Amino acid sequence: VSAPSGPQREIPIALWAAAGLxxxxxxxxxxxx
Amino acid sequence: xxxxxxxxxxxxxxxxxxxxxxxxxxxxxxALAGWTSDPAAAGADLFxxxxxxxxxxxxxxxxxxxxxxxxxxxxxxxxxxQLVLLRPVTRAAWFGGRLAGAGLVLAAAxxxxxxxxxxxxxxxxxxxxxxxxxALPVGFAFAFAWVATLAALSVVVRGWSNAxxxxxxxxxxxxxxxxxxxxSAIRGAMKQDAGLADLLSQAISTGLPYIGPQDPTRxxxxxxxxxxxxxxxxxxxxxxxxxxxxxxxxxxxRRELARRRS
Numbered sequence: 001v002s003a004p005s006g007p008q009r010e011i012p013i014a015l016w017a018a019a020g021l022x023x024x025x026x027x028x029x030x031x032x033x
Numbered sequence: 034x035x036x037x038x039x040x041x042x043x044x045x046x047x048x049x050x051x052x053x054x055x056x057x058x059x060x061x062x063x064a065l066a067g068w069t070s071d072p073a074a075a076g077a078d079l080f081x082x083x084x085x086x087x088x089x090x091x092x093x094x095x096x097x098x099x100x101x102x103x104x105x106x107x108x109x110x111x112x113x114x115q116l117v118l119l120r121p122v123t124r125a126a127w128f129g130g131r132l133a134g135a136g137l138v139l140a141a142a143x144x145x146x147x148x149x150x151x152x153x154x155x156x157x158x159x160x161x162x163x164x165x166x167x168a169l170p171v172g173f174a175f176a177f178a179w180v181a182t183l184a185a186l187s188v189v190v191r192g193w194s195n196a197x198x199x200x201x202x203x204x205x206x207x208x209x210x211x212x213x214x215x216x217s218a219i220r221g222a223m224k225q226d227a228g229l230a231d232l233l234s235q236a237i238s239t240g241l242p243y244i245g246p247q248d249p250t251r252x253x254x255x256x257x258x259x260x261x262x263x264x265x266x267x268x269x270x271x272x273x274x275x276x277x278x279x280x281x282x283x284x285x286x287r288r289e290l291a292r293r294r295s
Contacts, residue, residue: 009124010123011283011286014037015037015278018275019272019278019279026268026269026272
């Protein structure tokens with residue numbers, strides 16, 4: 001049995017975007033307060 | 034959204050989790066914490082560590098640990114995951130489904146606790162603070178960040194040991210901090226050079242809030258007493274949850290799921 005590959009393993013861009021935006025929001029809040 | 038969460042997987046996960054007996058017992062403890070919470074307070078005592086009434090916080094912590102224990106590894110080890118992933122479901126959507134399913138159960142238990150706290154406040158006639166309405170979303174962000182952490186850990190460790198690692202990590206870091214603090218205090222009292230111990234103690238207390246979700250319930254107290262509101266812990270928790278989710282998906286996509294038999 002071989003492990004599935006290709007589209008099975010795609011990482012949604014929305015996850016990267018959410019983590020990145022929330023990090024930016026946190027850092028911005030800390031810098032502004 | 035379907036790329037992030039497979040809802041059939043989420044519903045199946047929620048159904049499977051609510052069959053657990055200890056989870057019901059802990060949900061009952063949370064409900065009791067809600068019913069007996071301070072009706073005049075802002076609701077920070079429901080889910081937060083900030084007040085001295087820790088019954089709610091401890092019940093929620095145990096509930097979260099039970100909910101997240103083996104969240105992913107149970108499915109990987111039984112072979113269920115491999116079967117589901119034969120269908121056109123990506124690993125990311127499957128992981129998101131497991132996490133969302135646990136999130137649904139968590140939201141249900143926390144809502145029960147929160148609704149009972151409101152009911153008891155109305156019954157006593159203490160007058161409901163509008164801030165208390167925010168206690169649920171704020172508390173949920175905190176607890177869900179922990180569930181996401183447990184889910185990500187569950188991709189790489191066996192069985193229920195993800196919960197064990199979280200407990201061990203918190204305990205170990207606490208012990209390390211206490212030891213370094215005590216060493217620095219003793220050396221200071223003996224007028225010895227405490228350079229390294231002081232430095233370590235400072236480094237740990239600076240880094241400590243960042244190695245896990247932060248308790249955001251102080252926001253509620255600040256809002257109800259008209260003090261400046263610090264959203265940083267809440268934003269950090271949301272970031273932490275997203276980062277843990279992403280880490281879980283990345284780890285799962287790299288993991289070899291099928292055992293090769295030789």
